[in-house]
Structure formats: C-alpha cells, structure tokens
Amino acid sequence: xxxxxxxxxxxxxxxxxxxxxxxxxxxxxxxxxxxxxxxxxxxxxxxxxxxxxxxxxxxxxxxxxxxxxxxxxxxxxxxxxxxxxxxxxxxxxxxxxxxxxxxxxxxxxxxxxxxxxxxxxxxxxxxxxxxxxxxxxxxxxxxxxxxxxxxxxxxxxxxxxxxxxxxxxxxxxxxxxxxxxxxxxxxxxxxxxxxxxxxxx
Amino acid sequence: xxxxxxxxxxxxxxxxxxxxxxxxxxxxxxxxxxxxxxxxxxxxxxxxxxxxxxxxxxxxxxxxxxxxxxxxxxxxxxxxxxxxxxxxxxxxxxxxxxxxxxxxxxxxxxxxxxxxxxxxxxxxxxxxxxxxxxxxxxxxxxxxxxxxxxxxxxxxxxxxxxxxxxxxxxxxxxxxxxxxxxxxxxxxxxxxxxxxxxxxxxxxxxxxxxxxxxxxxxxxxxxxxxxxxxxxxxxxxxxxxxxxxxxxxxxxxxxxxxxxxxxxxxxxxxxxxxxxxxxxxxxxxxxxxxxxxxxxxxxxxxxxxxxxxxxxxxxxxxxxxxxxxxxxxxxxxxxxxxxxxxxxxxxxxxxxxxxxxxxxxxxxxxxxxxxxxxxxxxxxxxxxxxxxxxxxxxxxxxxxxxxxxxxxxxxxxxxxxxxxxxxxxxxxxxxxxxxxxxxxxxxxxxxxxxxxxxxxxxxxxxxxxxxxxxxxxxxx
Numbered sequence: 001x002x003x004x005x006x007x008x009x010x011x012x013x014x015x016x017x018x019x020x021x022x023x024x025x026x027x028x029x030x031x032x033x034x035x036x037x038x039x040x041x042x043x044x045x046x047x048x049x050x051x052x053x054x055x056x057x058x059x060x061x062x063x064x065x066x067x068x069x070x071x072x073x074x075x076x077x078x079x080x081x082x083x084x085x086x087x088x089x090x091x092x093x094x095x096x097x098x099x100x101x102x103x104x105x106x107x108x109x110x111x112x113x114x115x116x117x118x119x120x121x122x123x124x125x126x127x128x129x130x131x132x133x134x135x136x137x138x139x140x141x142x143x144x145x146x147x148x149x150x151x152x153x154x155x156x157x158x159x160x161x162x163x164x165x166x167x168x169x170x171x172x173x174x175x176x177x178x179x180x181x182x183x184x185x186x187x188x189x190x191x192x193x194x195x196x197x198x199x200x201x
Numbered sequence: 202x203x204x205x206x207x208x209x210x211x212x213x214x215x216x217x218x219x220x221x222x223x224x225x226x227x228x229x230x231x232x233x234x235x236x237x238x239x240x241x242x243x244x245x246x247x248x249x250x251x252x253x254x255x256x257x258x259x260x261x262x263x264x265x266x267x268x269x270x271x272x273x274x275x276x277x278x279x280x281x282x283x284x285x286x287x288x289x290x291x292x293x294x295x296x297x298x299x300x301x302x303x304x305x306x307x308x309x310x311x312x313x314x315x316x317x318x319x320x321x322x323x324x325x326x327x328x329x330x331x332x333x334x335x336x337x338x339x340x341x342x343x344x345x346x347x348x349x350x351x352x353x354x355x356x357x358x359x360x361x362x363x364x365x366x367x368x369x370x371x372x373x374x375x376x377x378x379x380x381x382x383x384x385x386x387x388x389x390x391x392x393x394x395x396x397x398x399x400x401x402x403x404x405x406x407x408x409x410x411x412x413x414x415x416x417x418x419x420x421x422x423x424x425x426x427x428x429x430x431x432x433x434x435x436x437x438x439x440x441x442x443x444x445x446x447x448x449x450x451x452x453x454x455x456x457x458x459x460x461x462x463x464x465x466x467x468x469x470x471x472x473x474x475x476x477x478x479x480x481x482x483x484x485x486x487x488x489x490x491x492x493x494x495x496x497x498x499x500x501x502x503x504x505x506x507x508x509x510x511x512x513x514x515x516x517x518x519x520x521x522x523x524x525x526x527x528x529x530x531x532x533x534x535x536x537x538x539x540x541x542x543x544x545x546x547x548x549x550x551x552x553x554x555x556x557x558x559x560x561x562x563x564x565x566x567x568x569x570x571x572x573x574x575x576x577x578x579x580x581x582x583x584x585x586x587x588x589x590x591x592x593x594x595x596x597x598x599x600x601x602x603x604x605x606x607x608x609x610x611x612x613x614x615x616x617x618x619x620x621x622x623x624x625x626x627x628x629x630x631x632x633x634x635x636x637x638x639x640x641x642x643x644x645x646x647x648x649x650x651x652x653x654x655x656x657x658x659x660x661x662x663x664x665x666x667x668x669x670x671x672x673x674x675x676x677x
Contacts, residue, residue: 016529017522018402018502022640027621031272031287033246033294035355045642050628074522076403079436080640081619082338083244084354102403105438106338106352113356163370165230176356177257180364183224183232187260187366190223190234198220200459200467201236201331 003173009069020080039092064136078107210477244336248359275611315587325455345425347444389424390654398506405437416490423561500530557635558586569659576665633661
C-alpha cells in the first residue's frame, strides 16, 4: 500500500448526500478478479450515458476536474455494500482523499487498506471546501495527514480527527496482515483457550 | 475470554466482544477472533490472490465456508456452463480457491448452494455467541442468532483468511425496541424498513444495534433474520437479537450444530447471551409495533420509507442536503409529489434475496398469490434463497402457486437483488422487490426499485400497482 503523507491537488465537488457504493462503482465492474483498472467505472452511471458516451455536466468529465485528486462530498458517503471496489475505483482514477461530514463504516475502513484518506469535517468546513472545489483548477486544497489539517485555497485551515493507529498505518504504508502476524502467539493462545471453553465452535 | 470480563452490567454485544478479544492496545485498537468466515465469489478472488502472492495460507480452513451466489445465473444448466465469461471466471476462481486452500464449499451443483447468508444458518454454521464475517454487508443477517456478524472489505477478507482475526475498535451500543404486537399484514420487513425510515441510513453508523421488545420476540427466526439483515441499511454494521428458545429450536439438529454433551455445554453459555439489566446504551429508539403499517420505499435510499397508505412526498418537505437528494430520487423514480403510492403502476415483481428468500417469505407471498394471477404486463420472478428452500417450497406446493400465478420459478442465488447475473430490470422498469436496496441502478441501469415485504410484493404483482396487502387478505 502506498503511504499517504501530504497531498495538494484539485478537489472535485460532489454535493450529494448518501452517495452509495453502487453509485461509486456499479455491479458490472465487480466481476473482475483484480484490484486495478476500475477507474474507468468510477461513478459510471453518472459519468456515461446509455451508449457509453461521457455526460458533459458530470463533474469528473469537466476539463477542470479530470485530474482531481480530492473529492468533496455530501453526508454519509460510501453507504451500502462492502465492496472494496469503491476505494479501488477512486484510487485508480487518481483520487487519494475524500472529504465529507460522515462516511459509512465499511467504506471508511476499506479506504485505509488502500492508501485513501477519508476526512470527516463539520458541515461548515465541508461547505467552505465545497465552494473552494467549485473554483476548479484555480483552487487547490492541501491535506496534511501528520498535522491532521485540510487547507482551503484562501488559507483557512481545518483540523480533523483520525484514529491514531489508522493514521500510523497510512503514514507508513503498513500492511495490516504483517502487523497482526507479529501477534501470532496471542492468537495461538486464544485458540487453545477457546478450544476448552467453547469446544463446539 | 472470562479474564477480560468485569462485573459491570453488559450488553449482548459487550459479552460477545469480550469473549473474542485476542489483544487490546492502549489506544483501543483490538484484535478480535473470528469464529466463522463466509466467502463468496465476488469479494474474495483478490484476497486469495493476495495470499498466494505473499506465500501465506488460510489459518483455519475448517472455519471458512465458501459458496457462489452473487453472479451465478438462476436458470437451469448453470452447473454445466455459465455464459458470461467474467462471471464464469469468478466462479471458477472460487472453485479453485476452495479446493487449493481446503475450505468448506457448496458449488452450484450442490442442493445446499444458495445465498451465503441463508446457507450459513441453514447448515448450522451460524451459532449464538459467535463472531461471523463475510465480504458482504448483509452479513448482519446472522445477528438474528445472537452472533456478532458484519460485512468486511476484501482486504479484511484476506486478513481473516491469513490470521482468523480482525483489527477493530469497539462500536457503540444502540438498542432498538419494538414494543407490543404487530397488526395483521405487517411483517418483519415492515419493522426493519420502519426503523430505517425513523433513524435514517446513517442513524446506526458506528453502532451495533440490538433489536428487542415483544414484537421482536414474537418473530420467527426467519423474521428475525430479515430484521437484522437490513441493520446495515440503517448504517449499523451489525444487528443483534438475543437468542431464546426459538433460536435453540432452529439450531438444534442442523448439520454443523453441536450434538450431545457439546450441545448441552453450548446451550448453557447461549442462555447467558442477553443484555444485562442496567447495561449502558449509547442510543435508544423505541417504536410501537401497533404504529407500524405495511410500508414501501418511494425513493432511491432505504430511508425513503412510507406507509402504503401515503403519497409521494415533496422534496421541500425535507431539510438540508435531503431536499436535493429527494428531488434527484423523484426524477430517477419518475414520480410526482402528491401521487398516492397505491396509484403507482409496476412492471415487475422480484421475490427473493438474503432479506426475504427464506421459506417463510415464500409462504407469505404464496398465501396472497393462491388462486390469483399476475396483472397483465407484469413479470414476476421468485428466486429461493437456497436449493433447500427451493426443494421445501416445491414439497409444500408453493412453487406451483407461483407458477400458476405466472411467476418464473428460479434456482437459488442473489439474482435481481443486485443484478450481477442476467436477471435485471430494463431502464424505466419499475419493480416491487423484497430485496434490501433501492439505489439508482441497483437492479439494472435505469431500473426503479420499491422495497417491501413478500406479501406486499405479491399484492403489487396481482394488482399491477403498489398495493396494500391488507385489502387482499381474507377477513380474519
């Protein structure tokens, strides 16, 4: 997994609430057996018409946002299914950070496994950044994970909260499984104990 | 284990959590042991590939159960050949991974194959007090047994395969109590939709919901699974119901349930699995069962719930970001504010899914359909949740009722709940569905989904529009 430290880039505004994982990456893209190549399907039904042509209005089809690296979105982003294809698609498109007032739990968790930073900020801050994002390439937003800040183009700085362990793993690009396997003896002990206490399991 | 436990009153969630705690860091990051890992073809191939690439293996193959369900066709001949190449590749990959890593497997040729959340309980893999995970958000279903069950992403699937644990922080406790008795025509699906309508799709975010109260106790195990299944639609990763005699009766004798002395030992522990008097709740919601009517969804979020006696709402009746979302929903759904819900015509009926694909659901739909036919121009599909549900429905004569009413009688799978297989809606087609998500495009690009109970879906089928099942019920 790639590290996430700082990021300064174009932010795309997507002011919709309850953007679900079916919207982020619809079912037809779930048939892959790989993690890569899903960027083309990101927001498919909003991005392309029935013939597969780009819908010009959609934010990521507008010239200013084709290289967006940040997404500013409405409340409850990523609700719905557990598909990790959602962060895979964002990442493959080039988006490394999503800013919203809240995220669905499974999506939120999945982001951290893929080097994508979900940032939770209060409504006023998201509104401010949404306005900033509407300025397109004229307004770059900066994210600093170590400092836990997001800076708007006018210099306004918003601090955000993040779980220290998740932050540590993201800053260092750490592999969860490797970390857990360092505790394999604790797992062995647990299993042995469970075998006597709950033998039917 | 008991070593971690204090004497303070606990919730059911607290108890299961404590019993599975392997390690806890000072910042609250925990390692939780996983008793059952359910695997399907769509969210697992990258995880198995990850194991191969790193030279790791499956730590506890005996606790890992695989079944293809999401994109398998529900028509005959699928055990010989699947037309869609990508689907075939995924199912073949699951076959190979199950074989290579030695995990339990129910291929499409096995009568026990079905939707993973129906197969687990049916085979006795799901037991009270367990931790159960699957790369699927509707894993919450298994909470009906008093098991802590939730969906995980593919990276976590790989993590569980390799370590049989998950890195987690403890969620908050939320209690949803449904007091009193349900009125006729009101079902478990109406309860779960009514709860989501009340709390919203983010109302349970960060929480585990325990459902309790007389109306929950009165539900069958099938009904309880329906309620817990949609906890995720209320934002909660897991829903729980304390096990009781109904739970034990359901579990007893299942192929993988404990037997003999092991059963007695298990039962002794299971009987302690309830929230203690005085346990602390972070959030409490109470709904009177008498206030719940048969409901349907009108929009593109499961929180867009209304009693069938209602009318399509105006976007201005909402506040904040929901105003725009409601307008977008109405545009997508092709609906105008003020239209009576019972005036909305439908084109299709889908009965099935991990929410409502169990035998009791088929019985409820068949009770409405008996002696009736689908309205002209309406197509109907019944997809049993497993091969065993299908066989039982045939034995009980339900399949014949569906066929006589004009429904297609399919093989088991997820089917049109998420339309990964050939079962899809056409653009603009409107469907009365017993599934769990009415998201844009969920049942096919441009397809319009109204969620409801099996009895309500059957009523819509014979009426040709959204309908109040109570008007079709024989007087008591």
